[in-house]
Amino acid sequence: MIPRHLLIGMTVLLAAALGLSLYAWHMRSTVASVPIASTDTRPLAPPVAGPTERVTLYVAYDADGSLRAQPALIPLPSGRQQRAEELLRAVLSIYLDKSSPHVLGSGADVRTVFLVDPGVAVIDLNSAFADTHRSGVLVEELTVASLIHTISANTPGILKVKILVDGKERETLAGHADLSSFYDVTAVNQLATQLQPAQ
Numbered sequence: 001m002i003p004r005h006l007l008i009g010m011t012v013l014l015a016a017a018l019g020l021s022l023y024a025w026h027m028r029s030t031v032a033s034v035p036i037a038s039t040d041t042r043p044l045a046p047p048v049a050g051p052t053e054r055v056t057l058y059v060a061y062d063a064d065g066s067l068r069a070q071p072a073l074i075p076l077p078s079g080r081q082q083r084a085e086e087l088l089r090a091v092l093s094i095y096l097d098k099s100s101p102h103v104l105g106s107g108a109d110v111r112t113v114f115l116v117d118p119g120v121a122v123i124d125l126n127s128a129f130a131d132t133h134r135s136g137v138l139v140e141e142l143t144v145a146s147l148i149h150t151i152s153a154n155t156p157g158i159l160k161v162k163i164l165v166d167g168k169e170r171e172t173l174a175g176h177a178d179l180s181s182f183y184d185v186t187a188v189n190q191l192a193t194q195l196q197p198a199q
Contacts, residue, residue: 055072057072060102070094087150092108106132108126119159120161160182161182
């Protein structure tokens with residue numbers, strides 16, 4: 001025969017195990033019913049050190065297919081390459097805003113910009129930029145023109161621009177805009193002028 005104190009101890013342990021199982025099941029169903037908040041997956045860039053400068057950003061507007069000059073005051077570092085990166089990040093911050101005139105996918109960012117003499121800029125975008133970009137001839141060309149016109153208008157001496165995605169060449173941005181070769185800045189600036197709304 002089993003001693004009475006051992007029987008009581010086993011009953012208490014069994015009741016505790018059953019209670020914990022019910023609690024765990026309740027917690028699991030509670031967590032499953034809570035909606036998951038979307039998180040900002042963009043990498044956290046260090047704060048920019050440098051004086052605030054007035055620059056001109058060229059912002060795409062999908063509603064009328066235009067590219068508009070928009071003055072901005074942004075802090076810019078002293079190095080040319082870092083300045084170019086911050087100019088493009090300022091444009092992207094407009095596109096990632098909820099009331100954006102030209103929506104980009106969540107997490108879109110500029111990884112880096114290389115300025116190679118004589119007159120070549122290489123813009124390296126992250127994969128989220130290209131993978132979540134909307135497909136369409138006009139929308140893709142507006143994005144490319146916006147980036148190139150902004151960087152060339154604020155960084156003298158750039159003649160050609162190459163766009164990479166995660167450090168690698170890519171044929172198109174989202175099926176239409178050709179990323180396989182260099183963009184001639186003069187031709188892009190002429191296109192940007194044609195895309196500006198009549199005044």
